[in-house]
Amino acid sequence: MTNEMKREIDRLASVLYKPGILTDFGCSESQIDLMKQKCDQFSPGKPICVVKDWAIWDIKLPQSLPDFAISLIKADYIIYDELGRFPVGGWVRTTAILSIHENCIFTTNSTSYILVGRGTRKSVEYQDMMRFF
Known part of the structure; x- marks a missing residue:
């Protein structure tokens, strides 16, 4: 394995596993x-x-894309999914967050997510997010 490959693996591992800044969101x-x-x-x-064990990812878009903000949630533990799309204990990465209510309810185009417990927030490069999902 080349040094360049090792650096790339380390960088991507930090996206998934390096904690962000603690937030006040969650119930x-x-x-x-x-x-x-x-x-x-x-x-x-x-x-x-x-969901619990969650992080808000603020996506840093490439300069070639229009200037707007996108944030999403990556959660490592599903407590409950009304439609049974995700298994209990599974993980999820949401689409873009559209609105926030009660400091713990985050809505996307198709789902309302309830964030349980404390979570983190961090910036993630667009291309890194796309590599994972």
Whole structure:
């Protein structure tokens, strides 16, 4: 393995495993049922997914793309998925976050995500995000 390959592997491993900055987002496990009810108020009919061990990735777009911000969630543990798309204990990477409610409900185009516990936030290069997903 070349030194260049090792550096690339180390860089990509840091995207997945190096923690970001702790955030104030997230709710306690005891609030999950309440937050599910609030999801139905904010986004009626939108399926709910509850996750923990999560990070918000603020995607750094290439200069060739229009100047706008994209953030998403990568969660390493699924507590509950209303539609059964993801297994309990599995992981998920969301599409772009559209809105935030109650400091723990993050909505995307298709789903309301409830973030449980504390998480982190970090910047991730667009091309690195695309390599993983």
